[in-house]
Amino acid sequence: MGNELLIRNGRVIDPANGVDGICDVLILDGKVAAVGRVGDAGAKPGRRIIDAAGKLVVPGLIDMHVHFREPGDDEEETIASGSAAAVAGGFTSVVCMPNTKPAIDNETHVEYIHRKGRQARKTHVYTMGAITKGREGVELAEMGFMAEAGAVGFTDDGSGVQDASVMRRALKYAAMFDQVVAQHCEDRAYAGQGVMNAGYYATILGLPGLDGLAEEAMLWRDIQLLKKSRLPVRYHAQHISTAGAVEIVRAAKAQGVPITCEATPHHLLLTDDCCAEYDTNYKVNPPIRGAADVEALRQAVRDGVIDVLASDHAPHLQSEKELEFLTAPFGIAAMECALSLYVKALIEPGLLDWPALIRLMAANPGRIIGVDKGALGIGKQGDVTIIDPDARYTIDVNTFRSKSRNCPYHGWKVRAKVEMTIVGGEVRFDNRRIENRAQTLDR
Secondary structure (H helix, E strand, O other), X not given: OOOEEEEXXXXXXXXXXXXXXXXXXXXXXXXXXXXXXXXXXXXXXXXXXXXXXXXXXXXXXXXXXXXXXXXXOOOOOOHHHHXXXXXXXXXXXXXXXXXXXXXXXXXXXXXXXXXXXXXXXXXXXXXXXXXXXHHOOOOEOOHHHHHHOOOOEEOOOOOOOOOHHHHHHHHHHHHHHOOEEEEOOOOHHHHOOOOEEXXXXXXXXXXXXXXXXXXXXXXXXXXXXHHHHOOOOEEEEOXXXXXXXXXXXXXXXXXXXXXXXXXOHHHHHOOHHHHHHXXXXXXXXXXXXXXXXXXXXXXXXXXXXXXXXXXXXXXXXXXHHOOXXXXXXXOEOOHHHHHHXXXXXXXXXXXXXXXXXXXXXXXXXXXXXXXOOOOOOOOOEOOEEEEEEEEEEEOOHXXXXXXXXXXXXXXXXXXXXXXXXXXXXXXEEEHHHHHHHHHHHHO
């Protein structure tokens, strides 16, 4: 029968097409062929059937902000290991950031990432190209060539573009190629050598603080550039973290500025008092902020100010994270448990329901990066995530497919577990099989 798959009896949630109900999904030759009550007629001999009763069947999740470290830091993560981690987290598509060694700043590097992604045969791997050569913020990279090679946007992630004139030219070029520009908003004049949120805890710990004004100043500047240019350019603010940034974005959207933004699990769940024991697993950039900022971000998600939930998966070696707080690298690796963390931050408190969450994790990121994914329409690629919304488990970093374990959520009790991840009609991750194998070994 070829590549044929029937998913039956699940609650299908497809916000892009307004679907939310118990029905079936039929995938033929890697494409969605039917969504509805296929019934027994769909159960043809040789066709694989998955019973999804009691489960959520949703468009394949998209994480538009990950760091797979290849090339340059393959010991931390490779595209192959990162792809395995992605499907375990329910993500059928990911977007790699270009802060590798060397930076992804030309078409050859873009093609390299795509080739390695195809070889991994797990998830769809996309990449953004660097805005500037070497991510040095001085000279624009070859944005046109990278767009032709398949880059889905541009960012110097890890470094905000400090020179306003360079950023203005980048916006103009991006508009020419209909590409999104994603900015790591951080003005170094305000950031200094900060390693954690500026405030009470930074003071008592004797650590240099990173003031939220660094984020807000660059975000405000870029919005003024957008207003001044009046170009049809798409601007995306990465991992916003402060209440002030929320209000800046809210006001810009009210004025019709073409801006979107994202939030991460750690900025929705953690506060800067977590750093009180100098645990570097809580060291991220932008830093974990205060309780008022967390509350503002959660309300912004509820209000629709925040468009996307992205993990900012940033793996590091244990030996690096064991350095003192001042010198340890920034980053948390949490892509494999990201869905459960969003449930804990947003669904359990009643801020979102499942359709709203899936919109932020599938439909919206697909739209922003300009790929035809994040929906289950007829003829769309058969990318599907099956979720057990009631499953409860304890996060165990020792089971991660990622090469790295720098995750502060080890031991957390959470709910909602990815049961299957299907990419192009092929099952790339099957937790049922893994759990059955574990039970067999325990006997």
